[in-house]
Amino acid sequence: MITPRTPSGTFELLPPEQIAFQRMLDAIRAGYERFGFLPVETPVxxxxxxxxxxxxxxxxxxxxxxxxxxxxxxxxxxxxxxxxxxxxxxxxxxxxRFDLTVPLARYVAEHEHQLTFPFRRYQMQRVYRGERPQRGRFREFYQCDVDIIGKDELSVRHDAECPAIIHAIFTDLAIGAFTIQVNNRKLLRGFYEDLGIVDGEQQAAVLREVDKLDKRGEEYLRTTLTGEDFGLAEDVVEQILSFVQVRSTGHDDALARLAAVEAASRGSQALAEGVAELREVLTLVRALGVPEQDYRLNFSIARGLDYYTGTVYETVLDDHPEIGSICSGGRYDNLAGQYTRSRLPGVGISIGLSRLFWQLREAGILQASTARSTVQVLVPQVDAALLDDQLALASHLRHGGINTEAVLDGGKLGKQLRYADRAGIRFVAILGPQEVGEGTVTIKDLRRQDQFTVPRAEVVAALRVELAQPEV
RNA sequence: GUGGGUGUAGCUCAGCAGGUAGAGCGCCGCGUUGUGGUCGCGGAUGUCGCGGGUUCAAGUCCCGUCACUCACCCCA
Known part of the structure; x- marks a missing residue:
C-alpha cells in the first residue's frame, strides 16, 4: 500500500482549521475591496x-x-x-509562478489597453518555490497581494494607502497589536552615498546585513561590516549602526527624525528625495486615520527584493516580534519594463498568508472564536418513521438561511449528539414523536447545555436569536 | 546548493547496559428504553523507515539507503 501523505513543504488543514484560514482570506479580501481594489486571478x-x-x-x-x-x-x-x-x-x-508580482507585470503589460489607470487590483492565490522547506516556510503557499499601478506616473500619495489598508485588515483579523514600519530606499541609498558607499552591489550587500540586525544583534553587524568582506572603517560602521537603529515613537517624532537625518546629510539628492517622500507618506497615513502608535519609521528596513525603489513597508506583531514581518511591500518605479515600453510605476503589499497562519497557530494566537464547523444546526433522526418530517424541518431551516445538516442514517440519539459535539456543531433541532404531536421543535445548545421547545413556526427566528448568543 | 538532527500504535513519545514491544492522548463498545462533552469498565491497533552486517539473540550495535526535520544562503 502507498503511504498517503502530502509532499514536504506543503500543508493541508482539517476542516476546523480550514475554516479559520478561510475566515482570514475573507477578511483580507473584504479589506482589499473596501479600499476599492478589483479582483484578478492569473494561471498558476x-x-x-x-x-x-x-x-x-x-x-x-x-x-x-x-x-x-x-x-x-x-x-x-x-x-x-x-x-x-x-x-x-x-x-x-x-x-x-513564484510570486504574484511578476504575473501582475505580465498581466498589466498584456492588457494595458483594456485597463484603466491607476489600476488597482488584488490577487490572492498560491505560489510555488522550490526551496528546501523550513519551519513555517513552504514550497506552496498563499500570497495576498494588492497593488496600485500607474501609467507613466503614480504620485507618492498612493504609498500612503498601503499602511491604511494594512491597518484596516490587521485590525479586523484581531491577532493582536501590530506596528507598520516604514522606510524609504532613496533615503537609504542617499545615506550610504554620503558615507562613500556608492557601489550598488556593495550597498545591496550592506542592506542585506543590516536587515539581520534584529535577528543577529548589533555585535554581529559590527564585526561583519568591519570584517574582510566589507572592510568598512569603524567610524563609518558606527554611523551606520546608530542610523539603522532609529525607530520613531510617534508621528511628530518621526518627522523630527527625518529632519535630523536631512540636517546631517552631506547633500545627497537621493536622501533629500527620500525624506520628502516619507514626510508626505507619513502625513497622509495620519490623515487616513491610522493611529500614530500603529506606524513608525524604521531605518533598518530594506526588503531583499531589488525592484523596490522608494517607500518600503514591513509589519510586525508587537507581542510576537519573533514571527517577523507579517506583511510587507513597497514602491517600484518600473513594474513591467521587461514586457512593455510603457512606464508602469506601482506600489503594493503582500501578505504571506500560509506562513502567517502557520505561525499564528504555532504561537497559539489563532482566535478560538471562529467556529469549528460551518454547520449551524444538526437535525438528528429521532425516529426513522419521521424521516419526512425531519427533512421538512431541515429544508425549512435552510430556507431560513441557516446552515443545516440532517442526519440521514439515524442511530441512537446519544450518538448523534456526540457526533454533533465532535463535529463542532453547536445547535441541534430535535423533532421526535412528541414534538411532531404538538407541532413543536426542541432546540438544544450543546455548548451551554441548555434546551427549550418552540412552536414549529418560530424555529428559524428562535435559532437566529440563539446563533447570535456567545458560546459561554 | 551547504551543514546538523531524527525515524517505534492514528498522534506525542518511552523503551536508558542487546534477550521475544509500552504509556498518555485519540479511536471503538458497554453503563437499557429520545440527550453529547465529565466519569467508570472493557477492547482493537505495530513487517520498531528500508536493505545488509555483527551476535545464540538487534527497536537497541555497525554500514548503506530512503524519508522527514532544523539551521544557513535566500525569502513570504
Whole structure:
C-alpha cells in the first residue's frame, strides 16, 4: 500500500482549521475591496520566459518547471540528437509562478489597453518555490497581494494607502497589536552615498546585513561590516549602526527624525528625495486615520527584493516580534519594463498568508472564536418513521438561511449528539414523536447545555436569536 | 546548493547496559428504553523507515539507503 501523505513543504488543514484560514482570506479580501481594489486571478503556471526574465541565479534555483509528458519526450529526442542549441532551449516551456508580482507585470503589460489607470487590483492565490522547506516556510503557499499601478506616473500619495489598508485588515483579523514600519530606499541609498558607499552591489550587500540586525544583534553587524568582506572603517560602521537603529515613537517624532537625518546629510539628492517622500507618506497615513502608535519609521528596513525603489513597508506583531514581518511591500518605479515600453510605476503589499497562519497557530494566537464547523444546526433522526418530517424541518431551516445538516442514517440519539459535539456543531433541532404531536421543535445548545421547545413556526427566528448568543 | 538532527500504535513519545514491544492522548463498545462533552469498565491497533552486517539473540550495535526535520544562503 502507498503511504498517503502530502509532499514536504506543503500543508493541508482539517476542516476546523480550514475554516479559520478561510475566515482570514475573507477578511483580507473584504479589506482589499473596501479600499476599492478589483479582483484578478492569473494561471498558476506561466511561460518560462515570462518568469525567468531576470535570469538571476536565485530565481532559477527556486522555480518549478512544468512539462507535459509529450513535451518531455520531445525534449529527450532533441537531446538525443545532440541538438545543443544553447542553454535556454533546455528549459521546459512552462513554469510555476513564484510570486504574484511578476504575473501582475505580465498581466498589466498584456492588457494595458483594456485597463484603466491607476489600476488597482488584488490577487490572492498560491505560489510555488522550490526551496528546501523550513519551519513555517513552504514550497506552496498563499500570497495576498494588492497593488496600485500607474501609467507613466503614480504620485507618492498612493504609498500612503498601503499602511491604511494594512491597518484596516490587521485590525479586523484581531491577532493582536501590530506596528507598520516604514522606510524609504532613496533615503537609504542617499545615506550610504554620503558615507562613500556608492557601489550598488556593495550597498545591496550592506542592506542585506543590516536587515539581520534584529535577528543577529548589533555585535554581529559590527564585526561583519568591519570584517574582510566589507572592510568598512569603524567610524563609518558606527554611523551606520546608530542610523539603522532609529525607530520613531510617534508621528511628530518621526518627522523630527527625518529632519535630523536631512540636517546631517552631506547633500545627497537621493536622501533629500527620500525624506520628502516619507514626510508626505507619513502625513497622509495620519490623515487616513491610522493611529500614530500603529506606524513608525524604521531605518533598518530594506526588503531583499531589488525592484523596490522608494517607500518600503514591513509589519510586525508587537507581542510576537519573533514571527517577523507579517506583511510587507513597497514602491517600484518600473513594474513591467521587461514586457512593455510603457512606464508602469506601482506600489503594493503582500501578505504571506500560509506562513502567517502557520505561525499564528504555532504561537497559539489563532482566535478560538471562529467556529469549528460551518454547520449551524444538526437535525438528528429521532425516529426513522419521521424521516419526512425531519427533512421538512431541515429544508425549512435552510430556507431560513441557516446552515443545516440532517442526519440521514439515524442511530441512537446519544450518538448523534456526540457526533454533533465532535463535529463542532453547536445547535441541534430535535423533532421526535412528541414534538411532531404538538407541532413543536426542541432546540438544544450543546455548548451551554441548555434546551427549550418552540412552536414549529418560530424555529428559524428562535435559532437566529440563539446563533447570535456567545458560546459561554 | 551547504551543514546538523531524527525515524517505534492514528498522534506525542518511552523503551536508558542487546534477550521475544509500552504509556498518555485519540479511536471503538458497554453503563437499557429520545440527550453529547465529565466519569467508570472493557477492547482493537505495530513487517520498531528500508536493505545488509555483527551476535545464540538487534527497536537497541555497525554500514548503506530512503524519508522527514532544523539551521544557513535566500525569502513570504
Amino acid at each position: 503556471f506561466e511561460r518560462s520566459e515570462v518568469l525567468l526574465t531576470k535570469t538571476g541565479g536565485e530565481t532559477e534555483r527556486q522555480v518549478y518547471f512544468v512539462q507535459s509528458t509529450g513535451a518531455l519526450e520531445k525534449a529527450r529526442d532533441a537531446a538525443g540528437e545532440g541538438d545543443a542549441e544553447g542553454e535556454e532551449a533546455a528549459y521546459p516551456e512552462l513554469a510555476l
